[in-house]
Amino acid sequence: MHRAPVNKIIPSSVVDGPGNRTAIFFQSCNFNCRYCHNPETIHMCQNCGACVATCPVQALSIADGKVVWDKKKCCGCDTCIKTCTHNASPKVTEMSAEEIWEEIKDNLFFIRGITVSGGECTLQAEVVKELFTIAKDNGLSTLIDSNGSYDFKNHPELLAVTDGVMLDIKADNEERHRWLTGASISPVLENLEYLAAVNKLEEIRTVCIPQQLNSEATIQVAAEILKPYLLKKDIRYKLIKYRHFGVRQEYRDFEEPTPEYMEELKALAEQSGFRNIVII
Ligand code: SF4
Ligand code: SF4
Ligand code: SF4
Numbered sequence: 001m002h003r004a005p006v007n008k009i010i011p012s013s014v015v016d017g018p019g020n021r022t023a024i025f026f027q028s029c030n031f032n033c034r035y036c037h038n039p040e041t042i043h044m045c046q047n048c049g050a051c052v053a054t055c056p057v058q059a060l061s062i063a064d065g066k067v068v069w070d071k072k073k074c075c076g077c078d079t080c081i082k083t084c085t086h087n088a089s090p091k092v093t094e095m096s097a098e099e100i101w102e103e104i105k106d107n108l109f110f111i112r113g114i115t116v117s118g119g120e121c122t123l124q125a126e127v128v129k130e131l132f133t134i135a136k137d138n139g140l141s142t143l144i145d146s147n148g149s150y151d152f153k154n155h156p157e158l159l160a161v162t163d164g165v166m167l168d169i170k171a172d173n174e175e176r177h178r179w180l181t182g183a184s185i186s187p188v189l190e191n192l193e194y195l196a197a198v199n200k201l202e203e204i205r206t207v208c209i210p211q212q213l214n215s216e217a218t219i220q221v222a223a224e225i226l227k228p229y230l231l232k233k234d235i236r237y238k239l240i241k242y243r244h245f246g247v248r249q250e251y252r253d254f255e256e257p258t259p260e261y262m263e264e265l266k267a268l269a270e271q272s273g274f275r276n277i278v279i280i
Contacts, residue, residue: 001096002096002097002126002127002130003094003095003096004094004095004096004124004126004127005028005093006024006025006027006092006094006095007040007089007092007118008091009022009023009025009103009104010025012111013115015280016115016117016145017113017115017143017164017166017203019111019112019113020111021113021114022104022107022113023114023115023116024104024115024116024117025038025117025119025121026116026119026120026121027044027088027092027119028041028043028044028118028120028123029042029119029120030120030123030149030183031120031147032182033180034179034180034247034248034251035207035242035247035251035254036247036248037243037245037246040081040084040087040089041087041089042119043086043087043088044092045067045084045086045089045090045092046086047067049062050083051067051090052090054079057073058070058073059071059073059074060090069090069092069093071091071093087248097134098130098134100127101131101134108138108140112140112141113135113142113163114132114135114140114141114142114143115143115145116128116131117145120146120147120149120150121146128158129157129158129161132158132162133161141163142161143162143163143164143165144164145165146165146166146191147170148168148169148191148192149187149188150187152191152200153190153194159198159200163200163202164200165202166203167188168188168204168206169188169192169204169206170185170206170207170213171214172214172217172218172220172221173217176213180213189221193226197229199233201226202236203235203238204237204238205238205240206238207240207241209242209254210255210261211254211255215239219265219268219269219272219274220268220272222237222272223273227273234276237269237274237276238277238279239266239269240280241257241262241279242255242257243256262279266279
C-alpha cells in the first residue's frame with residue numbers, strides 16, 4: 001500500500017478550484033520559490049527536535065529518534081512552524097489513499113470535488129492516483145494543483161483519473177524561473193502545451209511581482225503556447241498579487257503590485273487571447 005505525507009486537509013474550500021471542494025495538501029516540494037507562502041511544506045522534517053520544546057501544550061515528543069505529533073493535543077498555534085529553520089513541519093501524517101478517503105468521505109454531499117495541492121502533490125503521484133480513483137467512483141471531480149515539474153505525458157494513468165490540472169506558470173524564461181524556484185522551466189512549458197492539447201488544463205496561475213518578475217513576458221509566453229487552444233477552450237488565467245504574508249523574512253522585500261498594475265496585466269492577457277481572467 002502506498003503512503004504519502006499529508007500536511008493538512010481542508011474539508012471545505014472555495015479557493016482551490018471551482019465550487020466547494022475538499023483540499024488535500026501534501027508535504028514536500030521539488031521547487032524552492034522565493035515567494036512561497038507555505039515554506040513549511042517544502043521539506044520533510046529532519047527530526048532535529050528543535051521545535052519539540054517550544055510547543056506550549058506538549059503535543060510534540062521524540063520517540064526512536066523521530067518527532068511525534070499528537071494531533072489531539074495540538075492547539076494549532078504554529079509555534080513549531082515558526083521555530084523550524086528547515087522549511088518543514090512536525091505536523092505531517094503519513095496516509096494511504098484509503099485513510100485520506102476515510103477522513104474526507106463525510107463531506108461527499110457538500111462538495112463538488114477534491115483538489116490535491118502541496119508542497120508539490122505530484123511527488124505523491126501513486127497515492128494521488130489511488131485517491132482520485134476512489135473519488136471518481138464516488139462521483140467527485142478531481143483537480144491537481146501543480147508547479148508543472150511532473151512528467152504528465154509519460155504518466156497517462158494519473159491523467160486518466162484527473163479532470164484537470166491547475167498549473168503554475170511562474171516566469172517567462174529559464175533564467176528567471178531558476179532564480180525564482182531553483183528549477184528549470186522546460187517541463188513546465190512542455191506541460192502547458194501537453195495539458196492543453198489533451199484538454200486537461202483547467203487553469204494557469206502567475207504570481208506577479210513588478211520588479212523581479214517580468215509578468216508581461218510571462219503572460220505573452222503562455223499566450224503564445226496556448227494560442228491554438230484558447231479558441232476551443234476557455235482556459236482560466238489567475239493573476240495572483242504577490243503578498244508578503246507568510247513569505248520567508250529574507251524574501252519579504254519584494255514590492256507588492258498595485259491594483260492598477262494588476263489591471264494592466266489583465267488587459268494584456270485579454271489582448272493576448274485569454275477570455276477568463278481573474279485577479280486575486
Ligand atoms: S501547532 Fe501544535 S504542535 Fe505546533 S507548537 Fe502549536 S500546539 Fe504544538
Ligand atoms: S519540524 Fe523542523 S524544527 Fe521540528 S524537528 Fe522537524 S526539522 Fe526540526
Ligand atoms: S512550488 Fe509552491 S509549494 Fe513549492 S516552493 Fe513553490 S510556491 Fe512553495
